Structure formats: C-alpha cells, structure tokens
Amino acid sequence: MPKVLMKGNEALAEGAIIAGCRGFFGYPITPSSEIAEYMARKLPKLNGVFVQAESELAAINMVYGGASTGQRVMTASSGPGISLKQEGISFIAEAELPCLIVNISRGGPGLGGIQPAQSDYFQATRGGGHGDYRTMVLAPSSVQEMMDFAVTGFELADKYRSPVMIMAEGTLGQMMEPIIMREPVTKLPEKPWAVTGCRGRKPNIINTLHLSAEYLEERNHHLQNKYTSMALNEKRAESFQTEDAELVVVAFGLMARIVKKAVMEARQQGVKVGMIRPITLWPFPDEAIRQAVNSAKRFLAVEISMGQMIEDIRLAVAGRAPVEFYGRIGITPNPEEIYQEIMRIAQREGY
Amino acid sequence: MAKGRVRFFTDRCKACELCVKFCPKGILGLDEEIINTLGYHPVNILHPEDCNGCGICALMCPDMIIEVERE
Amino acid sequence: MKVIARRPESLTEAKFHYCPGCTHGIIHRLIGECLDELNLRENAIGICPVGCAVLAYEYFNCDMLEAAHGRAPAIATAIKRLQPNNTVFTYQGDGDLASIGMGEIVHASLRGEKITVVFVNNAIYGMTGGQMAPTTLLGQVTTTSPYGRNKDFEGYPAKMAELLSQNEGSAYICRTAVNNPANVIKTKKAIKKALQIQQQGLGFTMVEILSTCPTNWGLSPLDALDWVEEKMIPYYPLGEFKVKED
Numbered sequence: 001m002p003k004v005l006m007k008g009n010e011a012l013a014e015g016a017i018i019a020g021c022r023g024f025f026g027y028p029i030t031p032s033s034e035i036a037e038y039m040a041r042k043l044p045k046l047n048g049v050f051v052q053a054e055s056e057l058a059a060i061n062m063v064y065g066g067a068s069t070g071q072r073v074m075t076a077s078s079g080p081g082i083s084l085k086q087e088g089i090s091f092i093a094e095a096e097l098p099c100l101i102v103n104i105s106r107g108g109p110g111l112g113g114i115q116p117a118q119s120d121y122f123q124a125t126r127g128g129g130h131g132d133y134r135t136m137v138l139a140p141s142s143v144q145e146m147m148d149f150a151v152t153g154f155e156l157a158d159k160y161r162s163p164v165m166i167m168a169e170g171t172l173g174q175m176m177e178p179i180i181m182r183e184p185v186t187k188l189p190e191k192p193w194a195v196t197g198c199r200g201r202k203p204n205i206i207n208t209l210h211l212s213a214e215y216l217e218e219r220n221h222h223l224q225n226k227y228t229s230m231a232l233n234e235k236r237a238e239s240f241q242t243e244d245a246e247l248v249v250v251a252f253g254l255m256a257r258i259v260k261k262a263v264m265e266a267r268q269q270g271v272k273v274g275m276i277r278p279i280t281l282w283p284f285p286d287e288a289i290r291q292a293v294n295s296a297k298r299f300l301a302v303e304i305s306m307g308q309m310i311e312d313i314r315l316a317v318a319g320r321a322p323v324e325f326y327g328r329i330g331i332t333p334n335p336e337e338i339y340q341e342i343m344r345i346a347q348r349e350g351y
Numbered sequence: 352m353a354k355g356r357v358r359f360f361t362d363r364c365k366a367c368e369l370c371v372k373f374c375p376k377g378i379l380g381l382d383e384e385i386i387n388t389l390g391y392h393p394v395n396i397l398h399p400e401d402c403n404g405c406g407i408c409a410l411m412c413p414d415m416i417i418e419v420e421r422e
Numbered sequence: 423m424k425v426i427a428r429r430p431e432s433l434t435e436a437k438f439h440y441c442p443g444c445t446h447g448i449i450h451r452l453i454g455e456c457l458d459e460l461n462l463r464e465n466a467i468g469i470c471p472v473g474c475a476v477l478a479y480e481y482f483n484c485d486m487l488e489a490a491h492g493r494a495p496a497i498a499t500a501i502k503r504l505q506p507n508n509t510v511f512t513y514q515g516d517g518d519l520a521s522i523g524m525g526e527i528v529h530a531s532l533r534g535e536k537i538t539v540v541f542v543n544n545a546i547y548g549m550t551g552g553q554m555a556p557t558t559l560l561g562q563v564t565t566t567s568p569y570g571r572n573k574d575f576e577g578y579p580a581k582m583a584e585l586l587s588q589n590e591g592s593a594y595i596c597r598t599a600v601n602n603p604a605n606v607i608k609t610k611k612a613i614k615k616a617l618q619i620q621q622q623g624l625g626f627t628m629v630e631i632l633s634t635c636p637t638n639w640g641l642s643p644l645d646a647l648d649w650v651e652e653k654m655i656p657y658y659p660l661g662e663f664k665v666k667e668d
Contacts, residue, residue: 410603
C-alpha cells in the first residue's frame with residue numbers, strides 16, 4: 001500500500017471509511033472538527049450519510065439510530081461534547097449497539113482550553129454516563145494508529161455489540177505523519193437484530209427499559225459477562241525495555257511517544273528504566289503492569305492531567321511498589337522534563 | 352336497517368364508558384353483575400337487536416375490546 | 423357479515439397499560455390501522471418516547487426502538503437517512519417532544535427529515551404523576567404548578583403545530599383531537615396523509631393530537647373528553663397548518 005502524508009484526524013476518518021463506516025453524525029468542536037469535515041466531503045460520494053447534528057445529544061442519538069440499522073456509524077467530538085453525549089452512550093451500551101465514538105481530547109474542566117490533554121481518562125474508562133457499563137477505549141499514539149484503530153475499533157464494536165471509544169489528544173488529531181494506507185474492509189458481519197423492517201421475520205426491538213427488577217439484574221449480569229470477556233481477551237499494551245527496568249514509566253497516547261524518548265536518553269546514562277504504554281485504557285492492561293512489578297522497584301505515571309490513570313496503575317501494582325506521578329495540563333510535558341524527572345528519581349533511589 | 356353484531360373482549364375492558372357515551376342507539380352499558388380480572392364492571396350490550404353495526408363504539412374504545420360486524 | 427372493526431395486524435395482542443379512558447389507546451389503534459391499510463407494517467420502524475407511551479414497542483407489531491427522553495427525532499433521522507425505503511415514525515408526548523426534546527424536533531423539521539411524528543398533547547406529564555408540561559394551559563393546576571400555570575412564572579403553553587409549520591422543511595403539519603367520533607376519524611385521515619407524504623418524500627410530517635389524561639387531570643374519562651373540547655381546542659385550534667404539494 002502507498003505511503004501518504006495525513007493529518008491525524010483525517011487518517012482516523014479515512015480509517016473509518018476503510019472499515020466500512022457509512023454514517024457520521026457530529027457537531028463541530030475543536031480540535032476534532034476535521035473528522036466531521038472529512039466525512040462531509042467523502043461520505044456523500046460513497047452513498048453514505050453525513051449529518052451535522054444540532055447538538056451533541058442529537059448526534060449521539062443519531063448514532064443510536066444509525067447503529068440500530070446494523071450499519072457501521074460513528075461520531076467524533078472533544079471533552080465538553082463527549083460530556084454531553086454521555087446520556088446516549090449509556091443507552092447505546094445497554095442497547096448493545098456497535099459504534100465508534102471518538103474523543104479528540106482537550107483540557108478541562110468546564111470549557112477548559114483547546115490544548116491537548118488526557119484528563120478525560122476517568123470519563124472514558126469508568127463508563128461516563130449513568131448505570132453499570134464500560135466502553136472499550138483505544139489510545140493511539142501515532143497518525144498510523146489513528147487510522148488502524150478506527151478499523152480495530154469497528155471490529156471490536158461488532159465483535160462485542162458494544163460502543164468503542166478512541167481517545168486521542170488534540171495534538172494527534174492535528175499533526176501530520178506519513179502513514180501506510182490499508183485495504184478497504186469488504187466483508188461486514190451479519191446483524192440479524194437490526195431494525196430494517198420486519199418483512200419475513202418477527203419484529204426486532206431495540207430497547208433499554210427493563211421494569212422487572214429480576215430482568216434488570218439479568219441484563220446487568222449479561223453486560224458484566226461481556227465486559228469480563230473483553231477484559232480477558234482485549235487488553236493491549238506496549239512494553240519498552242521493561243525486562244530489567246528498576247523504574248517503569250507508564251504513559252499512553254501522545255505522552256508515551258514523549259516518554260519513550262526520555263527513557264532512551266536515561267538508558268544512555270545507564271539508568272535501568274523502561275516504559276509501559278497502555279493501548280487499551282479500558283480494559284486496562286494490568287497484567288503488563290503486574291509482570292513488571294517482579295523487577296521494577298518503582299513506577300512513574302506520566303499523564304497530561306492531574307493524575308487519573310495512576311489510579312489504575314496503583315490497582316494493578318496492588319501496593320507492591322510505590323507509584324509516583326508527573327503530570328501537567330494545558331502544557332504537554334516535553335522529553336527533557338520527563339528525562340529530568342527520571343534522573344531525579346534514579347539519583348534519589350540509587351537506581 | 353342494517354343489522355350489526357358486537358363482540359366484547361371483556362377481560363380487557365376498563366369501564367371508561369367512551370363507547371357507552373357515543374353509541375348512537377344508546378344500547379350499551381356497564382354490566383354491574385360482573386367484575387372482570389382488571390377489577391371493572393365491563394361493558395355489555397343491553398339491546399343487541401337494536402345494533403346497526405355502525406362501529407362507533409369500537410372507534411372510541413381506547414383498549415380495542417370491541418369487534419363489530421355488519422350484515 | 424362484514425367486519426367493521428377489528429384489531430389491526432400492525433398491533434400486537436398485548437394489553438395496553440394505559441389508565442381507563444386514556445386516549446393513547448385510540449391513537450395507537452389509528453396508527454395500526456393506517457399501517458395496515460397502506461401495507462406498511464413490514465416496512466415500518468417506530469420509535470417510542472419516554473413518558474406514558476414508553477412501552478409502545480410492546481404494542482406495535484413492527485420493528486421498534488425505545489428512545490431516550492426527547493431524542494426520537496434524532497434517532498429517526500439517522501434511520502431514515504441510512505434506510506430511505508423504510509417508513510419511519512416517532513410517537514412522542516408533550517414533555518418528550520416540546521420540552522426536553524424541543525431541539526431535536528425543531529431541527530428534524532428544519533432539515534425536512536422524511537419522517538412522521540405522532541405528537542400526543544395531553545397538557546400534562548402523565549407517567550411521572552401529573553407535573554406541568556410545556557403544553558399545560560394557563561391556569562391549569564398540576565403538581566408542579568399547584569396554584570395554576572401563571573404566565574408570569576411558568577410562561578405560555580407551546581403551540582407546536584403552529585411553530586413547526588413555519589419551517590420550510592415541514593411538509594405536513596396538522597392538529598387533531600380524539601375526543602369524539604368525528605375527530606377520531608379526522609385524526610386517522612391525518613395520520614394516513616402524513617405517512618403518505620413521507621412516502622412521497624416531501625419532507626417532515628407531524629400530526630399533533632389532543633389527547634386526554636383523566637387520571638392526572640382528576641376527571642372522569644367522559645369529563646376529560648369535554649375538557650378537551652372546552653379548554654384545549656380553544657387554545658390549540660384544530661386543522662391543517664401546513665400542506666406541501668409535490
């Protein structure tokens with residue numbers, strides 16, 4: 001396949017089209033709008049549907065409707081918009097509708113700013129809306145992964161009949177990198193549950209109301225079983241020089257690229273430091289962390305937030321090693337300051 | 352005069368009397384001898400011989416308990 | 423013997439959960455009859471609201487969805503755009519459509535979505551126990567307007583048919599009532615016309631239907647019919663507000 005230079009947001013949009021996505025419903029918000037703009041240009045030419053919704057609420061409910069037809073559909077937004085979508089995401093999770101939800105994230109709380117951030121981690125990984133549900137969350141760290149994860153996201157969504165979220169910092173959405181294009185997906189799964197008109201079969205019902213207490217509990221067990229299955233099969237992480245590492249830095253997305261550079265520099269100074277990059281934020285790749293605990297004496301969480309993923313790291317470490325934190329918001333930490341932080345810990349602890 | 356026949360699914364009747372009110376012949380009424388499983392006195396036809404099968408009772412019934420046929 | 427009235431095939435056998443005399447049941451039946459007569463049952467996709475009609479997916483014998491409160495027009499938009507050959511209808515109450523879902527309904531109309539909205543206006547929140555609706559009349563007592571709706575505090579009742587008829591995207595907007603046989607017949611005609619205009623692809627269609635809530639109005643079913651005539655119709659005049667010809 002040819003290599004092309006693409007912006008992250010456009011690569012993600014093209015990845016979705018490659019995956020067979022033919023419905024996009026969204027509301028403009030920086031720094032995600034290029035995804036909507038790309039879809040507005042491309043989908044009509046592919047017999048697809050693009051609707052600029054009147055609100056984030058309408059957009060996510062259009063996704064609910066679109067996914068109900070069995071077609072691959074998506075939406076994209078950023079923090080404040082993703083907050084508004086939570087009602088719909090809860091309904092989509094319970095109705096078990098496969099779809100892709102993209103958060104090109106920025107700093108909050110409130111209106112915050114348009115600088116890249118990772119402070120929507122809690123919202124993304126804890127469900128976000130009302131009720132006991134989870135959304136699988138993929139965190140790309142390159143423009144190539146923006147494209148690849150769009151395809152993976154749709155595949156996982158269909159495999160589990162569940163919404164899948166891609167969370168990428170605004171920087172990844174905005175930056176350009178050369179990427180290898182992919183072949184279009186031609187075979188999409190059958191969806192006999194979809195609402196298409198009941199000719200020749202019994203009516204299909206897409207519903208999230210369960211007034212019977214017993215059935216409500218049964219539904220929740222059903223969902224939890226599915227999440228357990230996701231947790232067993234879908235955890236993904238990249239481990240970098242962790243085999244002999246005394247200090248393991250944990251970072252995801254854009255931050256992981258920056259951390260990797262700092263780790264390489266510290267290695268040159270003889271510091272036994274490695275990195276784990278969670279690729280799925282939920283299910284969190286706790287086994288990769290637990291494996292590292294055997295050699296690592298200490299962990300360092302680096303996030304573009306005031307510390308959110310660190311809670312999952314601590315849960316995985318389960319008290320067997322200290323977990324420190326380095327984070328900023330608004331300003332993305334640069335390789336030099338991560339390097340300094342690694343060296344500071346290494347010197348203090350004598351690694 | 353056309354001859355009509357009404358059939359009631361009385362177990363579904365909630366005794367709202369919309370059919371009673373609008374029957375042009377005034378031949379429907381609640382049957383106070385009976386209490387259905389919903390706890391209501393269901394509707395009955397008091398003078399079946401006068402029914403002309405106009406269907407207005409079924410038109411106004413919110414619970415679809417009435418079937419009407421006409422000769 | 424010729425059958426004059428029988429349960430339409432487009433409705434299931436399920437018993438309605440509605441209160442005695444509540445005219446939701448009449449409206450359900452009219453939709454069912456229209457789907458039957460237009461041979462649309464196997465083609466239709468319906469979307470129910472949050473409110474008393476939340477369980478309507480158990481009553482319509484076609485593909486159905488249950489929507490979040492007020493969002494049915496957004497869901498209908500996507501379904502119709504992705505599957506333009508389906509007949510798509512929403513069934514919404516006054517709180518669902520004119521309060522929490524005001525944005526979705528207005529924009530579905532502005533975009534001229536080729537869907538049919540059946541809007542049941544009974545001037546009150548039924549399911550939650552009789553609170554003030556956007557369509558509650560001035561002076562009307564509800565549990566959240568216990569001294570009667572006051573224009574100075576609660577503002578004015580929403581006239582949705584008039585409002586949506588202003589939008590270019592609206593192809594058919596009509597208000598009817600189901601408080602007597604003549605009005606029920608007119609309501610059925612309006613629903614059928616709306617579905618046909620949807621099939622012709624002319625734009626957004628809505629039938630607003632003045633309906634009763636005897637329980638929360640504190641009236642007998644028969645007195646509730648009179649209340650529609652005496653109180654509602656003077657403020658919510660019946661008739662066609664917009665008919666787009668092809």
